[in-house]
Amino acid sequence: MKKMKLTPRRAADHILTYTLLLVMSLVFLFPCLWLILASLSKTGSLYDFKGFFPSAFSLQTFIDLFTDDVNGLYPYKTWFFNTLYVAVCSALLGTVLVLLTAYVMSRFRFNGRDTIKKTTLVLGMFPGFMGMTAVYIIMTQLGLINHLESLIFFYAATTPVSYMVQKGYFDSIPAALFEAARLDGATNLEVFLKITLPLSKPMVVYTMLTQFAWPWSDVLLPKLLLKDRNMWTVAVGLFNLPETHFARFAAGSVFIAIPIVILYFCLVKNIVNGLTAGSVKG
Amino acid sequence: MATLRFRNIKKVYPHSEGKKKSGKGEKQSGLQVTDQGVVAVQSFDLDIADKEFIVLVGPSGCGKSTTLRMVAGLEEITEGELYIDDKLVNEVAPKDRDIAMVFQSYALYPHMTVYENMAFPLKLQKMSKEEIDKKVREAAAILDITEYLDRKPKALSGGQRQRVAIGRAIVRSPKALLMDEPLSNLDAKLRNQMRSEIIKLRQKIDSTFIYVTHDQTEAMTLGDRIVIMKDGFIQQIGTPQEVFDHPSNLFVAGFIGMPQMNFFQARLTEESGKYFVSVEDCKVELSPEKEKNLAARGVTSQDITLGVRPSHMVLSDQGSNSLSATVDVSEMMGSEVHFHVTVRDADVVVIAPTMDPNGNHIKTFGIGDKLHLTFNGNVCHVFDRDGKNLEF
Numbered sequence: 001m002k003k004m005k006l007t008p009r010r011a012a013d014h015i016l017t018y019t020l021l022l023v024m025s026l027v028f029l030f031p032c033l034w035l036i037l038a039s040l041s042k043t044g045s046l047y048d049f050k051g052f053f054p055s056a057f058s059l060q061t062f063i064d065l066f067t068d069d070v071n072g073l074y075p076y077k078t079w080f081f082n083t084l085y086v087a088v089c090s091a092l093l094g095t096v097l098v099l100l101t102a103y104v105m106s107r108f109r110f111n112g113r114d115t116i117k118k119t120t121l122v123l124g125m126f127p128g129f130m131g132m133t134a135v136y137i138i139m140t141q142l143g144l145i146n147h148l149e150s151l152i153f154f155y156a157a158t159t160p161v162s163y164m165v166q167k168g169y170f171d172s173i174p175a176a177l178f179e180a181a182r183l184d185g186a187t188n189l190e191v192f193l194k195i196t197l198p199l200s201k202p203m204v205v206y207t208m209l210t211q212f213a214w215p216w217s218d219v220l221l222p223k224l225l226l227k228d229r230n231m232w233t234v235a236v237g238l239f240n241l242p243e244t245h246f247a248r249f250a251a252g253s254v255f256i257a258i259p260i261v262i263l264y265f266c267l268v269k270n271i272v273n274g275l276t277a278g279s280v281k282g
Numbered sequence: 283m284a285t286l287r288f289r290n291i292k293k294v295y296p297h298s299e300g301k302k303k304s305g306k307g308e309k310q311s312g313l314q315v316t317d318q319g320v321v322a323v324q325s326f327d328l329d330i331a332d333k334e335f336i337v338l339v340g341p342s343g344c345g346k347s348t349t350l351r352m353v354a355g356l357e358e359i360t361e362g363e364l365y366i367d368d369k370l371v372n373e374v375a376p377k378d379r380d381i382a383m384v385f386q387s388y389a390l391y392p393h394m395t396v397y398e399n400m401a402f403p404l405k406l407q408k409m410s411k412e413e414i415d416k417k418v419r420e421a422a423a424i425l426d427i428t429e430y431l432d433r434k435p436k437a438l439s440g441g442q443r444q445r446v447a448i449g450r451a452i453v454r455s456p457k458a459l460l461m462d463e464p465l466s467n468l469d470a471k472l473r474n475q476m477r478s479e480i481i482k483l484r485q486k487i488d489s490t491f492i493y494v495t496h497d498q499t500e501a502m503t504l505g506d507r508i509v510i511m512k513d514g515f516i517q518q519i520g521t522p523q524e525v526f527d528h529p530s531n532l533f534v535a536g537f538i539g540m541p542q543m544n545f546f547q548a549r550l551t552e553e554s555g556k557y558f559v560s561v562e563d564c565k566v567e568l569s570p571e572k573e574k575n576l577a578a579r580g581v582t583s584q585d586i587t588l589g590v591r592p593s594h595m596v597l598s599d600q601g602s603n604s605l606s607a608t609v610d611v612s613e614m615m616g617s618e619v620h621f622h623v624t625v626r627d628a629d630v631v632v633i634a635p636t637m638d639p640n641g642n643h644i645k646t647f648g649i650g651d652k653l654h655l656t657f658n659g660n661v662c663h664v665f666d667r668d669g670k671n672l673e674f
Contacts (some may be wrong), residue, residue, distance in 0.1 A: 176389035179356050184403035184450070185377040198393040259288075 039250035063246040064257065069179070075100060076252055078230055079237040083256070086148050086233060090155035091212035098207055099200075099252045102166030103192055107178060113259075122159045130157070130219055139225055150225050151233075155215045169203040170196065205267050216260055284332060284367050284380075284457035284490050290327035291362035293348050293514075294319045304460060312513040318360075322348045323514045325364065335484060335491040337505035339498060340537070344511040346494045350460050353492060354383050364456060377406075382451035383460040384498045386467060388443045390435040396422075396446050397431040403454045421453040423481075424486055432559065441472045444463035448483070458490040465500065467532070477503060498538050502526070510534050532669035535589045541620065543663070544595065548588035550664060550672070552581070559588050559662060562603050562626065566598065575673040576664070586672070589663035592631040604654040607632075609647045622651065630655070633647050 018246065034052060038085075039061055041054030069075040105117065135154060144150035174197065181191045219235035226232050232240075234256045241249045289574060296319040314321040323345035330336050338346040350535035351357040352364065364371050371379055376473040382403075387645060390399050397418055404414045422428045425445040435443055451459055464480075465473045477500060495501055501508045502522040510517045510525060512531075529535035535543045548561040555570045557576050568576070596605040607623035607630065614636075621632045632655060637643055647653055664672045 031339065048346060166412075174387060174389065176385045176387050179354075179376075180383070180385060180389040181402075182353055182356070182376045183383050185406040185588065187377070190406065209473075 009264065035250050036254055039254045041245060041247040043247070045067055045245055054255065061251040063191070065251050066249060072229075073231060074237065074248065076234070076237065076248075079232050079234045080256070081116070083233040083235070084147055084259075086151045086155070086222075087212050087215040089152045090215040091208050093152065093156035094159040094211040095204065095207045097156055097162050098166055098211070099190075099197075100159035102163040103196060105163060106167045106170035120163070126160050132224055135221070136224055145225055146227050148226075148230055149229065151215065151222060154221060154225075155211070155218075160209060162228065166200075166203055166207060169200060204227070209263065211266060212263070213260060216256070284491075285365075286328075286330040286458065286490065287363075287365040287368075288326050288328040288349075289363040289365070291352065291364060292321065292322060292360050293323040293345070293352060293357060293501075294360045313345075314514065321514055323352070326516060328509060328516070328519065330492070333488060333490055335493065335504060335506045336509060337493045337495060337501040337507075338502035338509045338511060339495055340517075341496060342509035343513075345514040346496075346511050347462055350462055350492060350494045351384075352459070354381055355379050364515075380457045381460060382454065382456035382458075383462065384444075384447045384451050384464045386463040386468075388447040389436070390443055390446055392435055394426065395432055395434055396438070396449075396548050399435070399446060400431075400450045400453050403450065407454065412512075417453050419451075421449045424452070424483065427447045432523070438467050441476060444468065444476060445479075452483070452487050452489070455487070456489060458492060459487075461491065461493045463495055464493075466495070466497070479519070480559050486554070493512070499540065502538070510535075510537060510540075510554055528673070529589075529663060529672070530671050530674050532587060533664050535663055535665070535671075539591055541592050541633070542633045543589045544628075546588045546590070546625070546628060546630075546666075548586050549583070550586045551583045557581075558645060559586070559590060559659075559664065561588060562605055564603055564656060566657060566659045566662070568662070569658075572660065572664070572673060578657060579672065581672050585667060586666040587667065587669070589665060590661065591656045592633045594657055594661040595630070595632040596658070597632070597634055598654040598656045600649070601654055604656045607653055607655055609649055609651045609653065612649060621647060621653075623655075625655070 037053055037057075040057045040059065042056035042058040042060065043054070065076045071076070081246065105113065139145050139150045139154075142150075144153070177195055177199075178191055181195045215233075217235060218233075219239055222233040222236045223239070226236060228239075234252060238249050238252045238256075239250075292467045294316070314324070318378050324350060326345075326349060328336075338349060340346050348357060352359050355371070355374065359372050359569065391402065395433075400418045400421060401414050404417060409417075415510075418431070419428065422431055425448060427442060430438060430446070431444060435446065437592050438446065441641060444467075447464070461480075461671050467478050468476060480493075481504065493500075493504055501510075505522060507519060507521055508525055509519050518525055518534045520528075525538050529538060532545070536545070548559050551558045551560065555573070555577065557573045559568065560566075567573075571669050605625050607625045609623050610619050610629075611622040613620040614624070617636060619634050619636055621634065623632060633672060634646075635644060636646065666672055
């Protein structure tokens with residue numbers, strides 16, 4: 001390929017583009033970088049910073065995070081496993097529910113289907129915290145306050161409302177495949193398990209990731225439903241740290257980000273496939 | 283192996299919401315529209331014998347695929363009764379009907395190999411592995427796809443995929459094998475080849491076939507009997523020869539046969555028990571058999587539409603008692619020539635041989651040449667002005 005001549009105009013264009021890109025990436029990356037550096041602060045206090053950055057560095061905070069819970073005040077390990085438990089269970093249960101909902105809405109015609117479709121669309125537009133009072137009262141009635149299961153129920157039960165992406169994906173699978181399977185002797189469940197699911201791997205992965213990411217980082221609902229310090233999730237715990245423990249906060253944030261970053265990097269190809277496959281028919 | 287009986291089957295597609303109040307009786311693509319919805323199929327009565335090969339044929343939207351899908355159980359039957367082996371199956375689920383179907387789009391499971399595709403229905407029947415293997419390999423041998431058993435469908439050509447789709451259908455020896463335009467995604471050459479393979483297949487497996495197509499050639503070559511449909515109604519049921527020789531109405535006459543039958547505005551006259559048809563200056567007496575049929579039905583003199591097939595038009599030397607025509611297009615097909623000619627205002631096709639039996643070339647015509655045509659009284663078809671064959 002012939003190289004394009006670099007005219008002054010083109011050069012100016014390049015400089016402007018790259019400057020803009022650089023500034024934008026700094027805006028996005030700087031907080032992350034700052035947080036990582038802050039987590040490595042030796043003294044751990046926000047008041048000990050030299051300008052933007054800590055004066056001395058050490059890995060001690062990360063070690064303290066798991067070994068020193070300050071007399072049971074900040075049991076990070078417990079919070080971490082609480083979060084993991086909630087996020088994994090919500091992801092599994094939520095994925096099953098949202099996939100089944102999307103499948104039914106995509107493949108079956110029944111009375112009230114249109115009404116359900118419209119209602120869920122409208123309901124999905126309301127922000128989640130609008131129902132907090134109701135959620136609190138219901139969980140109290142059920143005796144689930146201070147139980148991690150209350151979170152799992154909530155996350156799993158509310159996700160099927162946003163089934164549209166998955167439905168779009170199922171819609172794009174030719175109807176003849178389902179009909180062929182039914183004629184071959186498959187029940188509805190067998191069609192779902194043996195035909196639909198294997199053909200929807202990217203969508204299953206995408207759904208699992210989104211179902212995992214929300215409970216993993218949510219702070220509002222756990223704060224509302226979990227009263228006991230040992231029941232907290234990481235997000236709630238970190239929120240309750242005083243600013244003198246800033247390095248602990250930073251280290252906790254960095255550590256909680258690691259699993260989800262790894263997960264995303266492992267599955268990013270599938271996610272991209274899943275997103276495009278769901279949006280474009282054919 | 284199965285007999286099928288259709289009793290007054292009707293299929294109505296309800297109006298979608300918001301469209302309910304549209305005018306009733308209004309015609310939309312020829313289908314009847316009622317308060318309940320669009321009537322896709324109605325008054326469908328048919329008996330299919332064991333191991334018979336029935337072809338449903340008609341233009342798009344005539345209800346042939348809907349009928350097939352009702353047999354499969356993929357569409358609900360609005361009214362009427364469908365019996366398979368004397369058992370009413372209106373409410374029976376597709377999987378319990380013991381029927382297999384080959385789809386136009388093949389509908390192979392893309393995540394399974396050819397072997398797994400064919401084994402799928404058998405696995406669902408909880409058959410033993412050895413038995414599945416035996417049956418899959420038998421079917422694969424019949425269809426000559428043994429070497430592709432380990433491939434995924436996307437690594438196969440269109441023709442091979444269609445074989446796999448047929449293989450998946452025949453592997454469990456269904457009572458009836460349904461085929462929904464199975465050849466229409468293939469190119470012309472492959473289609474001809476697959477058509478003859480279906481004929482061979484039929485001799486190898488014991489099954490009742492119902493085959494849907496819009497291609498009259500497929501219908502004529504494959505079917506024991508043909509069911510010609512239009513706008514949801516059956517137009518005629520008969521063997522290929524019957525519907526070709528005795529079309530019940532103008533639609534069937536025009537639909538069956540390639541090139542299409544020629545139609546003339548003509549006059550039928552009855553003179554002391556004899557019947558004559560006259561087009562322009564050409565007056566021809568009908569054959570005794572046709573005269574008998576018309577007389578039996580008490581047909582009187584009237585204006586008619588006369589149908590004559592292109593191969594039944596005869597080039598005539600004489601100018602009198604014949605139709606004068608001008609050649610518009612002449613298509614050389616090798617053993618015969620198709621002349622597209624104009625008779626007054628009507629377009630007419632005439633098929634003429636290029637050689638006589640002794641191998642001598644017959645005089646041919648070029649564009650703009652004048653010629654004279656006639657026809658025999660035993661091969662023309664007489665339709666009333668509503669399109670009904672007067673002999674029926």
